[in-house]
Amino acid sequence: MAVRYELLKQCKQSGARLGRLHTPHGVIETPIFMPVGTLATVKTMSPEELKEMDAQIILSNTYHLFIRPGHEIVKEAGGLHKFMNWDRPILTDSGGFQVFSLGDLRKITEEGVQFRSHLSGEKLFLSPEKAMEIQNALGADIIMAFDECPPYPAEYEYVKNSTERTYRWLKRCKEAHGRPEDQALFGIVQGGEYRELREESARQLVDLDLPGYAVGGLSVGEPHEMMFEILGYTTPLLPKDKPRYLMGVGSPEALIEGAILGIDMFDCVLPTRIARNGTTMTSEGRLVVRNAKFTRDFGPLDPNCDCYTCRNYSRAYLRHLIKADETFGLRLTTYHNLYFLLNLMHQVRQAIMEDRLLDFRDEFMMKYYGTLN
Numbered sequence: 367m368a369v370r371y372e373l374l375k376q377c378k379q380s381g382a383r384l385g386r387l388h389t390p391h392g393v394i395e396t397p398i399f400m401p402v403g404t405l406a407t408v409k410t411m412s413p414e415e416l417k418e419m420d421a422q423i424i425l426s427n428t429y430h431l432f433i434r435p436g437h438e439i440v441k442e443a444g445g446l447h448k449f450m451n452w453d454r455p456i457l458t459d460s461g462g463f464q465v466f467s468l469g470d471l472r473k474i475t476e477e478g479v480q481f482r483s484h485l486s487g488e489k490l491f492l493s494p495e496k497a498m499e500i501q502n503a504l505g506a507d508i509i510m511a512f513d514e515c516p517p518y519p520a521e522y523e524y525v526k527n528s529t530e531r532t533y534r535w536l537k538r539c540k541e542a543h544g545r546p547e548d549q550a551l552f553g554i555v556q557g558g559e560y561r562e563l564r565e566e567s568a569r570q571l572v573d574l575d576l577p578g579y580a581v582g583g584l585s586v587g588e589p590h591e592m593m594f595e596i597l598g599y600t601t602p603l604l605p606k607d608k609p610r611y612l613m614g615v616g617s618p619e620a621l622i623e624g625a626i627l628g629i630d631m632f633d634c635v636l637p638t639r640i641a642r643n644g645t646t647m648t649s650e651g652r653l654v655v656r657n658a659k660f661t662r663d664f665g666p667l668d669p670n671c672d673c674y675t676c677r678n679y680s681r682a683y684l685r686h687l688i689k690a691d692e693t694f695g696l697r698l699t700t701y702h703n704l705y706f707l708l709n710l711m712h713q714v715r716q717a718i719m720e721d722r723l724l725d726f727r728d729e730f731m732m733k734y735y736g737t738l739n
């Protein structure tokens with residue numbers, strides 16, 4: 367089997383679980399955060415640095431690699447693991463979300479999606495079959511179904527039609543998947559903000575008995591409370607013995623809340639993207655290190671962090687590098703932000719082990735946001 371989930375422990379205080387996800391490229395301890403490496407690199411990080419911070423799985427993107435350098439090149443290189451020198455697990459997103467959020471969308475039909483490349487303007491086409499061909503060529507351990515992520519807000523009728531088409535597309539993905547023995551195809555629950563559509567989507571996906579289930583169509587501008595409410599009634603419909611993946615979520619609060627609601631996997635560009643403009647996540651909340659007040663602050667970025675950046679460099683030095691647009695500065699803030707989220711998930715796993723995740727959440731929220739919720 368391509369991927370096997372082992373449920374180790376159900377938290378007594380919440381819906382959180384401790385698990386292990388066995389894949390052809392290694393075991394993943396869940397709940398887990400996945401650094402995003404859209405173009406076959408987690409921007410400014412080397413594979414060795416990612417291993418040093420205990421990144422267990424990274425995400426890459428079908429849409430981007432299809433456009434550049436092209437999935438045939440990656441296939442000729444021996445697949446994505448070889449191409450980027452990463453021998454741990456990889457998950458690829460299917461392109462559905464990226465086409466809607468990046469490409470110049472031309473038309474959605476039953477067949478698939480016509481769009482123009484955001485780079486060359488070239489007319490391109492993605493379909494369930496094409497998305498499977500690309501992901502089979504890239505060789506990720508976990509691949510995502512080709513879906514439509516409806517915009518927020520969207521009318522009931524639109525979301526209903528979109529979610530029904532996404533289900534038909536999922537069946538075509540399953541049909542077209544060329545390597546089910548070593549690449550696990552995850553389905554994606556849609557349904558927008560509409561409970562009956564979410565429940566119907568979850569039921570249909572579970573009937574297909576897939577190796578894992580993602581909750582999509584969230585983190586698209588809806589209020590935080592709405593996301594957690596939707597998770598609250600959707601996650602319990604998904605099998606306990608399969609991994610649940612919440613797509614595109616990466617703030618510290620949302621990772622903890624998502625874990626409490628029974629989510630096992632998260633990804634988001636947030637930590638790496640904000641790092642590149644000098645915004646960092648620290649144990650006392652967000653810290654914009656390019657801010658003038660750090661000009662003569664020779665202390666560590668985060669006094670409670672033992673990462674490479676916090677052990678060796680000061681806020682003053684980081685501010686100087688970021689202001690000077692020095693690449694080393696981006697590397698140091700990126701390293702710290704990823705380390706911060708990966709370490710946060712390590713603490714979440716520890717708290718589940720000790721049945722005290724709700725207490726951990728309250729302690730963390732107090733220190734990070736200065737409030738209890």
Ligand SMILES: N#Cc1ccc(CCNc2nc3cc4nc(N)[nH]c(=O)c4cc3[nH]2)cc1
Binds near residue numbers: 463581584586615640
């Ligand atoms: N900085 C920054 C930053 C940039 C974007 C975001 C939102 C990411 N949200 C998001 N990614 C997604 C990917 C997705 N992929 C697929 N195939 N389907 C989804 O429904 C889907 C939904 C998503 N929602 C959050 C933070």
